[in-house]
Amino acid sequence: MLTLKIKNDAHIIAERSHQTQTYLALKDYTYQAGDVIELAITSFPAFVWIQVDEAIEPSLVYMTNATWEYPVIFDDLLRLAYSPKIFTGKKHYLRAWLPTREELATRRNLARNAHDQKEDSQAYPHASANVETRNDSTFFARNAIDGVLANEDHGPYPYQSWGINQRKDAEITIDFGREVILDQLALVLRGDYPHDSYWTQVTVEFSGGQTLDLATTNQLDQQFFEIEPIQTTFVKLKDLIKNEDESPFPALTQIEAYGVEVTKD
Numbered sequence: 001m002l003t004l005k006i007k008n009d010a011h012i013i014a015e016r017s018h019q020t021q022t023y024l025a026l027k028d029y030t031y032q033a034g035d036v037i038e039l040a041i042t043s044f045p046a047f048v049w050i051q052v053d054e055a056i057e058p059s060l061v062y063m064t065n066a067t068w069e070y071p072v073i074f075d076d077l078l079r080l081a082y083s084p085k086i087f088t089g090k091k092h093y094l095r096a097w098l099p100t101r102e103e104l105a106t107r108r109n110l111a112r113n114a115h116d117q118k119e120d121s122q123a124y125p126h127a128s129a130n131v132e133t134r135n136d137s138t139f140f141a142r143n144a145i146d147g148v149l150a151n152e153d154h155g156p157y158p159y160q161s162w163g164i165n166q167r168k169d170a171e172i173t174i175d176f177g178r179e180v181i182l183d184q185l186a187l188v189l190r191g192d193y194p195h196d197s198y199w200t201q202v203t204v205e206f207s208g209g210q211t212l213d214l215a216t217t218n219q220l221d222q223q224f225f226e227i228e229p230i231q232t233t234f235v236k237l238k239d240l241i242k243n244e245d246e247s248p249f250p251a252l253t254q255i256e257a258y259g260v261e262v263t264k265d
Contacts (some may be wrong), residue, residue, distance in 0.1 A: 001041070002018055005024075007043070024094040030089075031072045041063060041066060045063060045177075047060060055082070059114045064177055078137045081157055106140070107183075109186075110257050116167065129172050154195065164250070180259055182232060183258060185214070186254075189223070189253065205241035222254075237255065
């Protein structure tokens with residue numbers, strides 16, 4: 001059973017349940033401060049498609065708790081990393097649905113989650129880092145897995161990125177919340193040149209302790225790296241070696257991790 005709900009403290013504004021897919025449609029409601037979107041599932045852990053707003057693309061997440069919450073974003077500084085259309089107006093459409101077996105069996109980018117939040121919400125994948133420039137939402141780790149590839153500028157949407165505040169020991173981790181099998185990685189480095197610099201080498205660490213060094217360039221497109229299939233619960237980028245140029249600002253626009261789910265016997 002899937003249950004979508006909009007609540008404000010103990011007050012339920014809207015609610016709908018269904019076995020395999022549910023939605024909320026509001027035609028005359030303006031979101032209020034304190035509103036929270038909640039998705040509840042009766043059996044977990046489970047894969048669920050979720051879309052809390054028309055301006056955020058659907059995300060296939062792995063829920064490890066019975067409930068998942070997404071606070072409606074009102075703070076102007078937090079909203080900078082999202083489309084200005086999110087949670088606006090009086091008409092809203094939210095939905096949640098179960099994936100098919102074919103979708104789960106398909107090779108895909110397992111790192112993508114446009115609904116990731118700064119803190120771990122128990123819906124994976126989740127990005128976290130040991131530094132985020134000025135605690136500014138346009139430089140949060142979550143931006144690196146939101147699916148937005150625009151990288152020829154920096155700052156507010158659609159140019160949000162993971163910014164490292166010039167930290168030489170900066171690290172970012174993508175936690176999948178379960179074992180997955182990866183066979184390819186892709187990086188999109190932020191390329192607002194000459195404001196930006198870039199990394200010439202990035203070390204990838206996996207949950208089993210294995211590491212892999214990737215040689216990166218200043219190209220604007222995705223940089224793909226084939227890897228031997230590896231089973232892991234996370235990927236971590238660390239030991240980021242900056243190019244020797246005048247700019248102190250390398251940054252990551254997107255990390256993609258391609259592979260498949262671990263099949264159960």
